[in-house]
Amino acid sequence: MLTDRTTRDRRLSVLAGFAIVAAVISLTVAACTAVSAQDEPQTSGGKSTGSTPAHKGPPNAADGVLPDHTSAYDTDLPGIAKLDPALRTAVQEAETAMKADGIRMQVTTGWRSRKYQEELLEKAIRKYGSKKKALEYVADPDESHHVTGHAVDIGPTDADDWLNRKGNRYGLCQTLSNEIWHFELVTKPGDSCPPMTDPTK
Ligand SMILES: [Zn+2]
Structure with missing residues (x-):
């Protein structure tokens, strides 16, 4: 019984660990998204001017x-x-x-x-x-x-x-x-x- 309990506790703490990592990742992603949204070039009424706006990230x-x-x-x-x-x-x-x-x-x-x-x-x-x-x-x-x-x-x-x-x-x-x-x-x-x-x- 003791072994079972220990194993379960360990599983729980591993799950908790995953949850923390997941939370950190989603916070990081949210932060990055916020930054890149800020860095987006201003568009005038959503109309294309014909030129290619510079953007962050790899060429597309x-x-x-x-x-x-x-x-x-x-x-x-x-x-x-x-x-x-x-x-x-x-x-x-x-x-x-x-x-x-x-x-x-x-x-x-x-x-x-x-x-x-x-x-x-x-x-x-x-x-x-x-x-x-x-x-x-x-x-x-x-x-x-x-x-x-x-x-x-x-x-x-x-x-x-x-x-x-x-x-x-x-x-x-x-x-x-x-x-x-x-x-x-x-x-x-x-x-x-x-x-x-x-x-x-
Ligand atoms: Zn060439």
């Missing part, structure tokens, strides 16, 4: 984050909608032609907000240890052609390979020598592609 769809298997025709997504229209049309045409060749391409990144680009650069600086090295992999927000809507990253590799062989028919060229997935509208359809930039130099 409004910053241009695209879900897996995004098509260049998914114009309801900001990452596609905010591309330069001429680039978007060229990528759509290439996507259709590629599909006829049995290759299904996806846009992994199109337009990106400045905040998203800043975050990518900060992440790269942490990874590579210096801004100089990080800039070989991620463009400065002032330089990025994704931020202006003039670049797309395409996957998978067979789609990149197709674009490197036939993209110029649509004016699309790989422009950075160390990124086989990065394409821009930089030639006239049918003309050859200009030399690539080497970001490591």
Whole structure:
């Protein structure tokens, strides 16, 4: 009996412990929510001004984050909608032609907000240890052609390979020598592609 009682007491104290932890967690969550609610940008009557408001938290769809298997025709997504229209049309045409060749391409990144680009650069600086090295992999927000809507990253590799062989028919060229997935509208359809930039130099 004594053992039973002790066990039950222990169970009760474990349950009490859980309750305290749960209470602390919910208080913490409530506090965080309150802070982020305060930090929300002021909106004027809930109407969109067309610009992307800066927000707390990781970049999301409004910053241009695209879900897996995004098509260049998914114009309801900001990452596609905010591309330069001429680039978007060229990528759509290439996507259709590629599909006829049995290759299904996806846009992994199109337009990106400045905040998203800043975050990518900060992440790269942490990874590579210096801004100089990080800039070989991620463009400065002032330089990025994704931020202006003039670049797309395409996957998978067979789609990149197709674009490197036939993209110029649509004016699309790989422009950075160390990124086989990065394409821009930089030639006239049918003309050859200009030399690539080497970001490591
Ligand atoms: Zn890119």
